[in-house]
Each structure stands twice: as C-alpha cells, then as structure tokens.
Amino acid sequence: MSTTASTTLSAASTYSAVLDGDEDQPHGIHGSFHTLALGALGVVFGDIGTSPLYALKEVFVGHHPLTVDVLHIYGALSLIFWSLVIIVTIKYVMLIMRADNKGEGGSLALFALVSRMTGAKRGGPLLMLGVLATALFFGDAIITPAISVLSAVEGLSVVDARFTTLVIPISIGILVGLFFIQARGTDTVGKLFGPIVLVYLLMLTILGVVNIIRRPEVLEALSPLWGWRFMADDPKLGFLALGSVVLAVTGAEALYADMGHFGRRPIAYAWLFVVFPALLVNYLGQCALLLRDPSAAQNPFFLMAPEAWRLPLVIIATLATIIASQAVITGAFSLCQQAVQLGLMPRLKIEHTSANAAGQIYVPMANWTLMILVVLLVLMFRQSTSLAAAYGIAVTGTMFITTCMLAVLTAKVWKWPLWLVVLTTAIFLTIDAAYFASNLTKVPDGGWFPLLIGAIAFTLLTTWSKGRELMIARLREAALPIKVFISSAAGSATRVPGTAVFMTTAADGVPHALLHNLKHNKVIHERVILLTVKIAHVPFVEEEARCRLEDLGDGFHRLVIKYGFMQEPDVPAALARLTGCGPAFKMMDTSFFLARQTLLPSSRPGMAIWREKLFAWMLRNAESAMEFFRLPTNRVVELGSQVEI
Numbered sequence: 001m002s003t004t005a006s007t008t009l010s011a012a013s014t015y016s017a018v019l020d021g022d023e024d025q026p027h028g029i030h031g032s033f034h035t036l037a038l039g040a041l042g043v044v045f046g047d048i049g050t051s052p053l054y055a056l057k058e059v060f061v062g063h064h065p066l067t068v069d070v071l072h073i074y075g076a077l078s079l080i081f082w083s084l085v086i087i088v089t090i091k092y093v094m095l096i097m098r099a100d101n102k103g104e105g106g107s108l109a110l111f112a113l114v115s116r117m118t119g120a121k122r123g124g125p126l127l128m129l130g131v132l133a134t135a136l137f138f139g140d141a142i143i144t145p146a147i148s149v150l151s152a153v154e155g156l157s158v159v160d161a162r163f164t165t166l167v168i169p170i171s172i173g174i175l176v177g178l179f180f181i182q183a184r185g186t187d188t189v190g191k192l193f194g195p196i197v198l199v200y201l202l203m204l205t206i207l208g209v210v211n212i213i214r215r216p217e218v219l220e221a222l223s224p225l226w227g228w229r230f231m232a233d234d235p236k237l238g239f240l241a242l243g244s245v246v247l248a249v250t251g252a253e254a255l256y257a258d259m260g261h262f263g264r265r266p267i268a269y270a271w272l273f274v275v276f277p278a279l280l281v282n283y284l285g286q287c288a289l290l291l292r293d294p295s296a297a298q299n300p301f302f303l304m305a306p307e308a309w310r311l312p313l314v315i316i317a318t319l320a321t322i323i324a325s326q327a328v329i330t331g332a333f334s335l336c337q338q339a340v341q342l343g344l345m346p347r348l349k350i351e352h353t354s355a356n357a358a359g360q361i362y363v364p365m366a367n368w369t370l371m372i373l374v375v376l377l378v379l380m381f382r383q384s385t386s387l388a389a390a391y392g393i394a395v396t397g398t399m400f401i402t403t404c405m406l407a408v409l410t411a412k413v414w415k416w417p418l419w420l421v422v423l424t425t426a427i428f429l430t431i432d433a434a435y436f437a438s439n440l441t442k443v444p445d446g447g448w449f450p451l452l453i454g455a456i457a458f459t460l461l462t463t464w465s466k467g468r469e470l471m472i473a474r475l476r477e478a479a480l481p482i483k484v485f486i487s488s489a490a491g492s493a494t495r496v497p498g499t500a501v502f503m504t505t506a507a508d509g510v511p512h513a514l515l516h517n518l519k520h521n522k523v524i525h526e527r528v529i530l531l532t533v534k535i536a537h538v539p540f541v542e543e544e545a546r547c548r549l550e551d552l553g554d555g556f557h558r559l560v561i562k563y564g565f566m567q568e569p570d571v572p573a574a575l576a577r578l579t580g581c582g583p584a585f586k587m588m589d590t591s592f593f594l595a596r597q598t599l600l601p602s603s604r605p606g607m608a609i610w611r612e613k614l615f616a617w618m619l620r621n622a623e624s625a626m627e628f629f630r631l632p633t634n635r636v637v638e639l640g641s642q643v644e645i
Contacts (some may be wrong), residue, residue: 036266036631037274041201042193044258045275046266047251048088049197051283052204053301053317055080055247058388060290060297063445064240068294072416074221075230076241077287080248081222081430085615087399089527093271093324096256096402097264099409104539104566107133107398108338110405112565116537117413126405129467130272133401134339135516137253139450141332141392142370145251145325146377147391149174151384152321156312158302168382172375174318178325179371183351183362200320201278203313207304208278215288221515242438248283250395251324253402256364257331260539260566282502332370333363334566341535341565343463343468346622350568375455380445384440389446394454460618467615470606471597472505473489480510482530486554491592493524495555499590500525501575503625504532513595516639525591526581530558531571533629539566547579552572559583571629591634594625 058065059076066072097105101113105292111130153171213217220226221291232239255267286300296303305313326401339345341458351362381387407425416424438448504511511530519526542562550558561574561583571592575585599616607615626636 003296008033008253012096014197017503027557033266036262037270038194038198040194040240040258040262040267040270041197042323042331043261044248044254045251045270046197046320046327047148047254047317048247048322049201049251049275049279050148050152050317050321051248051250052279052286053321054147054384054388055244056283056286056290056300057297058244058247059241062244062385063389063442064237064243066237067239068290068359070291071226071230071233071285073231073290074218074226075238076245076488077189077218077283078220078224078227078230079242079245080200080283081280081412082224082227083249084279086427086431087249088255088271089276092252093268094253095424096406097259097268098448098520100259100264102538102540102564105262106257106335106338106368107137107402107405108335108342108344108565109260109539110256110340110409114405114409114413114536115612116330118408123282126408127465128462129405131344131461132458133398134344135333136394136397136401136450138332140250140398141328142373142377142453143177143387143391143394143450144328145175145370146171146374146381147320147384147387148321148324149318151389152314152317154299154384155302155310155317156505158299159310159314159526165295165517168378171378172407174322176371177379179329179367179374182329182367183364193326196316196319197323198274199315201274204282207313208281208283211285211288211304212281215291218288218291220283221284221287222347239434242435243442244388246392246396246439247388248279250391253395253398254331256402256500257334258327258531260280276458298534312316326638329367329370332366333361334469336363336366337361337595338565339461339562342528342566343535345463346618347625347628348395349627377449385452386446389442389451392439392442393436394431394449394450395491396439398431398453403432439550457489460614463611463614466607467612467619475512475597476506476509482508482556482558485510485514486556487551489518489524492642493518494522494619495526496523497589498525499527499529499585500593501529501531501571501590502569502593504530506532511593511595513593513639517593517637518596526555528556529575529581530556530560532560533569533571534560534562535565536562538564540564540565543577547578549578551581570630571631587632587635590635592626592631592638594638596638 017452018587033213033613052609056076060068060072098112099110101109101116106131111126111520113132114127149170150167150600153167156167156170168639233470238276257273282301284302285304289296289300289304300311301317302313333350336345336348337350339506340348348363348365351364377387377390381390403425407421408429440633441447443451451547500517502511502514504513514528514530546562548560548562552558559578561571563567572585572587575590578585597619599612599619606612624630626633
C-alpha cells in the first residue's frame with residue numbers, strides 16, 4: 001500500500017457515482033408556450049428541417065438512382081409523406097413523446113425510465129439496448145454536421161460552377177469554426193436560432209408553393225396508392241430506394257431527445273403547424289419541378305429557386321445547417337453527461353457555459369474528437385451524395401431500438417392490452433426494419449463508417465460499465481462491516497480534531513481509504529462521514545430529497561447524496577446545507593479521503609484480458625474525482641491500493 005497527500009487527485013480514482021432507483025419531482029421548463037415553440041424550431045428541428053437539401057436528390061441521383069418519371073416521382077413523394085406521418089407524427093409526436101422521464105427524453109432517459117418502473121436488472125438487455133442506441137447516436141453526431149453543411153455549401157456550384165473548388169475548403173472552415181466556438185457557449189447565438197430557422201422554413205414554403213402552382217397535379221402523390229404502385233412495380237428497386245427516402249425523417253429522434261428543454265406540447269405544436277407543413281410543401285414543390293424538368297434532379301432544392309434567389313438561399317440554408325449541426329453537437333454533450341452519470345462512461349471534464357441554463361454545457365474531449373472526425377469525414381467523402389451512403393444506418397438503428405424499448409414500456413408500464421402492444425410494435429418494427437435493412441445495402445459505399453464508430457463506442461461503453469461493476473464487486477469482497485469496525489477500532493484509535501469525509505461507492509461496509517488511513521496514520525477524526533454519491537433514474541432530484549443521513553455512533557455518520565442523471569454532483573454545496581450531525585461544515589476543517597485503485601488484470605472470471613487492460617486505460621484517463629465532485633483542491637488526501645479484476 002502507498003499513501004500520498006496532494007492537491008490534485010489522480011485520474012485513476014474509482015469514485016464514479018452509483019445508481020439508485022428512487023423517483024423525484026420533475027424539473028420545471030420556463031418560458032411562454034410560443035417562446036418555447038420558437039426556441040424548439042432552432043434546436044429540435046434543425047436536422048429534419050435541412051433534409052430537403054439532399055433527401056429527394058439522393059432518391060434520384062444517389063447510389064441507387066431512379067428514373068425521373070411520374071411513377072417514381074409520385075411514388076417517392078408518397079413514401080416520404082407517409083413516412084413523415086407514421087414515423088414522425090404518430091410514432092414520435094403522438095406516442096413516444098408521452099414516454100418522458102420526469103420531462104426528459106432520449107434513449108438513455110427512456111432506458112432509465114423503463115428500468116425504474118419495471119425493476120429491470122441494471123446489466124440486462126435493456127441496458128444493452130440503451131448503450132447500443134447511445135453508440136449509434138455518436139455515429140450520427142459525426143455525419144450530421146458533415147452532410148448538412150456540405151449539402152448547403154454545394155449550392156454554390158448551382159450558383160456558379162466556378163465555385164465548385166471552394167466547396168470543401170468553405171465547408172471545413174465553417175465546421176472548424178463551429179467547433180471552436182463551443183467553449184464560449186451558445187446562449188447568445190441560440191437566441192437567433194429560432195428566427196433564422198423560421199425564415200428558412202418560410203423560404204421552403206414559398207419555393208414549394210410557387211412550383212406547386214405550376215404543376216398542381218403533384219398533389220395526387222399524397223395518396224398511399226402511389227407508394228404501393230412504386231414498390232409493386234419493382235420491389236427490389238423500391239426496397240433500395242428506402243435507404244434514400246429515410247433521409248427525409250432523419251432528425252426525428254431529436255424531437256424526443258430534446259423534449260426536456262422545451263416540453264412536449266411546444267415541440268408537437270411547432271411540428272404540426274410549422275415544420276411539417278413547410279417540409280411537405282417543399283417536397284411537393286421539388287417534385288413539381290421534376291415533373292417539368294427531369295434534369296433538375298441533380299439538385300432540385302436549389303434549382304427550385306429563380307437564379308437571383310439562389311445565392312441568398314445558399315446563405316440561409318448554410319445558416320440552417322450550422323444550426324442543425326449545433327443541435328446535434330449539443331445533444332452529444334448532453335448524452336455524454338447522462339452516460340457519465342449513469343455509469344456508462346468514465347468521468348469527463350464538463351464545463352457550464354451559462355450561469356442561468358443548467359443544460360448548456362461544454363465537454364472538451366467530446367468536442368475535439370467530434371471535430372477531428374467530422375473534418376476527416378468531409379475530406380474522405382468530399383460530396384454530400386457520397387456521405388448520404390453513410391447516413392441513415394445510425395438513425396434507423398436508433399429508431400429500431402427506441403421501438404423495442406417502447407414495446408417494453410407499453411406492456412410493462414402503461415399496461416396496454418397485449419393485442420394492442422403486439423399490433424403497435426409490429427407496425428413500427430416492420431417499418432423500422434425495412435428502412436434499416438435498406439440502409440445496410442449501403443455498407444460498402446460508406447455505411448461502414450457509422451457502424452465502425454458505433455462498434456467502437458459500444459465496446460468502450462460496455463467495457464467501462466462491466467469493469468466498474470467488477471471493481472465494485474471486488475472491493476466489496478473484502479469489506480468489513482462498519483459496526484464491527486467502530487466497536488473494535490474507533491475506541492482504541494487516537495481521535496484528532498476536525499472532520500474526515502471518506503468517499504465510497506458502496507453504501508455499506510468500511511471504505512478502503514478509512515482502513516488505510518488508520519493503518520498508516522494511526523488516527524481517526526472526531527467526526528467521520530462515510531459518503532456515497534448516488535445517481536437516480538430520474539433527471540433531477542430536488543434539494544429537500546438530496547441527502548440521507550444515518551448516525552452510526554461514536555462520531556461516525558453514513559451520508560448518501562442523491563442527484564439526477566442530468567445534474568452535476570457538488571459535494572461541498574451539499575455538505576454546507578447538511579444538518580443533524582454536529583456543527584456546520586467548514587472546508588478548512590474538513591479533509592476528503594479517496595482511495596486510488598491500481599488495476600491488475602487477472603485471469604479471474606469477468607472480462608477478457610484485453611478488455612481489462614482497456615478498462616484500466618480508461619480509468620487512468622478519467623477526469624479527476626476531485627474536480628468531478630468539486631472538492632476543494634487543498635483538502636484532498638489520496639490513499640492507494642491494488643485491485644485484481
């Protein structure tokens with residue numbers, strides 16, 4: 001054993017917060033209904049709102065191009081329309097958004113909700129689904145900024161062919177600049193997002209209406225019969241076309257994931273009365289243009305506009321894609337925070353960029369990793385058409401997983417009749433599976449990229465979760481009952497003034513740091529706090545339910561501090577409000593003791609050796625527990641030991 005005292009804590013400390021299943025009250029969403037709806041336009045709908053830039057183009061000139069004739073134009077449009085209705089409107093807006101975890105949405109929030117309500121095992125299939133959805137999201141978070149910005153800047157080629165060589169440099173410049181401003185926060189810029197997207201959607205509507213007036217018969221395509229005829233005419237080609245049609249609904253998961261920021265009703269209102277009509281009218285307008293000029297399939301979005309409008313349209317579209325990229329980057333930050341709190345990722349450095357908005361955070365490691373991968377993606381694929389092959393797999397995979405978890409929710413929590421659960425699940429799974437299977441055909445053309453990113457992320461997440469579980473189990477094997485310790489050691493050891501806080505992942509037994517401190521220093525403080533931080537399966541825990549204190553006798557107290565998975569632990573702040581265990585806490589009279597475990601990979605059952613080594617590497621590079629729990633830098637003592645897993 002080794003003992004060190006320092007003002008900085010080694011990143012190898014094992015104090016990640018542990019999970020708890022208690023419920024608490026939902027957090028509040030502030031702002032008027034219309035203000036929230038406008039804000040949702042700028043954050044929630046950026047991704048799906050920019051789909052018209054590339055979706056229909058990919059249907060006709062992508063990797064499985066269609067003949068630009070009435071059957072295929074009407075058929076593709078019918079599929080897009082009914083996909084927007086069934087997947088976005090019915091599945092997400094009307095159904096899945098009801099599955100909120102105290103106001104929060106997203107795959108991890110849904111996993112936490114279902115686990116809490118059903119008592120599912122933490123390491124069971126539901127966790128694997130949540131982890132897989134998280135891994136796929138990271139692949140989506142890399143592709144969305146690349147394809148969105150690139151497809152908008154490619155409009156310069158439509159304005160003037162001489163601009164073609166500038167598309168890649170301008171796109172990379174915009175993306176790099178976007179990632180560099182993340183550290184400054186998006187509070188000020190965010191206020192402009194809603195109005196800009198509103199202007200963009202207005203332009204979509206105007207361009208669509210102008211072209212529909214010229215060929216009003218395009219409205220016939222809204223009939224589901226055209227989609228059926230299209231699929232029946234050439235089932236193989238129709239199946240392959242689904243991989244491009246699904247691009248029209250990418251971003252649907254954002255409606256659910258961002259629900260905690262704006263609430264269900266404002267998002268539903270903005271979709272039903274603003275975004276959906278604008279998208280539908282624009283797709284109708286693009287198809288009307290193709291009826292008049294089949295050659296416009298090369299870039300129907302920008303060719304809808306008169307020549308004089310194209311440069312302003314490129315500018316507005318580029319702004320909209322920047323907003324879409326910002327939304328997915330912010331989503332990646334939030335997902336990292338949730339994953340860390342739920343014990344699926346190592347501690348990461350998380351910075352708040354707003355004193356007023358708790359949800360505005362910045363995660364440096366995630367930011368720079370995303371930037372490097374996004375730039376590499378643009379340089380590798382160089383065209384939005386090539387990127388479209390990589391897009392869709394992650395999105396459809398996440399949709400499929402969400403439906404699986406929804407099936408458990410409707411059956412176990414909402415208690416729907418079995419026939420209704422089976423019918424609803426079968427419909428959604430059939431659609432999701434068809435889209436996902438169609439996208440799998442694009443694996444050789446670029447679809448391998450999100451699968452590779454997802455596989456790496458899944459391996460890291462599951463290795464951390466399993467390794468942490470094994471480490472806690474190994475530490476508990478040698479744990480000494482606290483009552484035995486107090487009766488045998490506390491009375492004979494020298495008591496010194498002050499307060500000692502021993503942090504432990506287990507809410508029972510004696511912390512290793514306490515045993516080591518007694519062994520090496522031969523003293524026990526007058527007041528000893530055995531502190532465990534727990535993360536509940538709800539997003540927010542109110543102050544009155546934050547602490548649970550137990551008097552163990554002889555100056556020993558066991559304290560459990562609870563936080564939601566959307567909150568950051570602040571141990572000194574919680575201690576300052578604590579009463580019932582003696583005088584008020586003073587940081588200058590308080591010492592924090594933490595155990596630093598050095599992992600020794602072994603042949604014991606649990607994980608493969610290579611995963612044990614990977615877990616040890618992740619542990620060494622995790623954020624300092626001192627910073628993660630906001631402990632005072634000059635009051636931390638670290639005590640080291642070795643653990644075999």
